[in-house]
Amino acid sequence: MCGILGIVGNTDVAAQLYDGLTVLQHRGQDAAGIATADGHRVRMHKGNGLASEVFDETAMQLLEGRYGVAHCRYPTAGSAGCDEAQPFYVNSPYGIALSHNGNLINTEALRREVFEQDRRNINTDSDSEVLLNVFAHELDTQRALTPEAAFKAIEGVHRRCKGGYTAVAAVLGLGLVAFRDPNGIRPLVLGKRTTPDANDEYCVASESVALDLLGFERMRDVIPGEGIVITADGQLHTRQCIEQQAFAPCIFEYVYFARPDSMMDDISVHKARMRMGQKLGEKILRLRPDHDIDTVIPIPDTSRDAALEIANVLGVKYREGFIKNRYVGRTFIMPGQGERVKSVRRKLNPIPLEFRNRVVLLVDDSIVRGTTSKQIVQMAREAGARKVYLASAAPPVRHPNIYGIDMPSAEELVAHGRTDEQVQDFLGCDWLIYQDLTDLVEAVSGPKNRIENFDSSCFNGEYVTGIDADYFDRISQLRSDEAKKKKLKVAS
Numbered sequence: 135m136c137g138i139l140g141i142v143g144n145t146d147v148a149a150q151l152y153d154g155l156t157v158l159q160h161r162g163q164d165a166a167g168i169a170t171a172d173g174h175r176v177r178m179h180k181g182n183g184l185a186s187e188v189f190d191e192t193a194m195q196l197l198e199g200r201y202g203v204a205h206c207r208y209p210t211a212g213s214a215g216c217d218e219a220q221p222f223y224v225n226s227p228y229g230i231a232l233s234h235n236g237n238l239i240n241t242e243a244l245r246r247e248v249f250e251q252d253r254r255n256i257n258t259d260s261d262s263e264v265l266l267n268v269f270a271h272e273l274d275t276q277r278a279l280t281p282e283a284a285f286k287a288i289e290g291v292h293r294r295c296k297g298g299y300t301a302v303a304a305v306l307g308l309g310l311v312a313f314r315d316p317n318g319i320r321p322l323v324l325g326k327r328t329t330p331d332a333n334d335e336y337c338v339a340s341e342s343v344a345l346d347l348l349g350f351e352r353m354r355d356v357i358p359g360e361g362i363v364i365t366a367d368g369q370l371h372t373r374q375c376i377e378q379q380a381f382a383p384c385i386f387e388y389v390y391f392a393r394p395d396s397m398m399d400d401i402s403v404h405k406a407r408m409r410m411g412q413k414l415g416e417k418i419l420r421l422r423p424d425h426d427i428d429t430v431i432p433i434p435d436t437s438r439d440a441a442l443e444i445a446n447v448l449g450v451k452y453r454e455g456f457i458k459n460r461y462v463g464r465t466f467i468m469p470g471q472g473e474r475v476k477s478v479r480r481k482l483n484p485i486p487l488e489f490r491n492r493v494v495l496l497v498d499d500s501i502v503r504g505t506t507s508k509q510i511v512q513m514a515r516e517a518g519a520r521k522v523y524l525a526s527a528a529p530p531v532r533h534p535n536i537y538g539i540d541m542p543s544a545e546e547l548v549a550h551g552r553t554d555e556q557v558q559d560f561l562g563c564d565w566l567i568y569q570d571l572t573d574l575v576e577a578v579s580g581p582k583n584r585i586e587n588f589d590s591s592c593f594n595g596e597y598v599t600g601i602d603a604d605y606f607d608r609i610s611q612l613r614s615d616e617a618k619k620k621k622l623k624v625a626s
């Protein structure tokens with residue numbers, strides 16, 4: 135799940151874009167980039183690694199410009215190579231640099247169409263480069279460079295592109311253009327900063343935490359299918375560019391991806407996770423009113439909010455039994471299974487006295503490939519636990535995600551084709567309990583209950599955009615861990 139960010143300011147924006155990237159870093163650790171624009175130049179710097187590794191003082195100094203976009207990448211298409219780091223740039227029309235979060239599911243057909251009809255070459259395997267070229271072509275067919283023209287181009291994007299996407303682009307001579315897919319699968323939020331005697335400044339970002347950090351006031355989430363244009367002199371224009379379709383924001387953002395201090399589609403991620411814990415705690419009490427759990431232990435980081443609430447509902451102690459090495463990143467979004475397996479042990483170490491002779495309930499936000507939980511259960515046993523129970527604040531992940539989370543192959547999911555008992559055996563725990571999907575949906579929508587229909591495809595196999603019958607086979611051939619390993623071998 136990449137992080138995207140765009141700012142229109144009264145002074146150079148590169149430093150703010152960099153700061154913004156540092157709080158979106160949890161959305162993508164593989165590559166980072168910034169493009170700024172002013173006058174007749176787009177300046178860009180990008181590369182593999184964390185934002186702090188990609189940018190140094192010299193790179194930052196070159197990034198002049200009062201509007202610009204930034205990106206941190208977690209690849210869901212193509213390779214993890216530096217030529218697919220973002221933003222992507224095209225010089226025609228006008229000069230456009232674009233950052234994309236999400237995943238297109240009709241990339242192959244679009245790639246052909248873009249080449250044959252629009253006569254544009256796509257030089258990488260990235261779906262984001264395709265998205266940029268579709269937008270560029272659609273803008274090129276307009277007569278002038280105005281907000282109106284940008285909205286027409288966005289209309290064209292929505293007509294042609296299928297999948298989950300948000301994007302923010304710096305268009306030379308116009309300003310910032312942003313849009314969100316018609317189902318609102320991927321998140322995008324808009325913020326404003328007012329300064330006396332100067333133009334209003336604006337920011338669009340994947341998560342509101344970036345607005346908080348940079349001192350922008352959160353105005354609202356971008357509406358599904360909406361287009362946003364902020365001209366270089368700070369004028370905001372908005373337009374619904376396609377009629378509203380089923381609103382289906384990705385539920386996995388609330389389960390795992392987003393930071394807890396973000397507000398997403400007007401829902402506090404922190405509160406959603408707390409409610410997940412309450413629901414799961416109640417389920418545990420329903421199923422085992424006479425449970426023998428001594429301690430609830432979270433698997434840090436993301437499960438903490440839910441675990442604390444489970445402990446409260448059960449009336450047992452909450453203990454931090456695993457210490458996280460703060461210098462190891464998120465393991466789930468690492469590109470290869472080998473690296474993920476090694477990183478769990480490097481990342482988490484038990485405090486034996488929290489386990490010795492106790493019945494512990496370990497809590498994770500989700501169990502996807504089972505990489506984390508299998509090792510953690512074993513570590514809890516070795517640390518002396520009498521019994522190890524495991525609770526997942528999300529239901530079993532049984533289906534691929536195709537809208538921006540890299541779970542392309544069902545075979546890699548531990549719960550695919552296994553019953554809950556079989557997963558329990560595979561993970562080696564004494565009891566495994568999952569959240570029910572209805573409870574998860576209620577927990578996320580909360581008391582306001584404004585959103586009924588989340589994209590929960592990885593839990594229920596229902597894909598809001600519809601998909602071609604052979605899509606899964608194709609994508610699994612391209613992007614399974616096995617396929618990625620083969621590609622690496624060929625490249626080396």
Ligand SMILES: O=P(O)(O)OC[C@H]1O[C@H](OP(=O)(O)OP(=O)(O)O)[C@H](O)[C@@H]1O
Nearest residue numbers: 435436464465466501502503504505506
């Ligand atoms: O079943 P798996 O395939 O192991 O995936 C699920 C695990 O991966 C994530 O943790 P991660 O280390 O990425 O990040 P976190 O520190 O935010 O929890 C998630 O929070 C689970 O712990």
Ligand SMILES: NC(=O)CC[C@H](N)C(=O)O
Nearest residue numbers: 135136209210211235236
């Ligand atoms: N996670 C994402 O949003 C990825 C964006 C894009 N599909 C890429 O692979 O670069």
Ligand SMILES: [Mg+2]
Nearest residue numbers: 433434435436
């Ligand atoms: Mg985790």
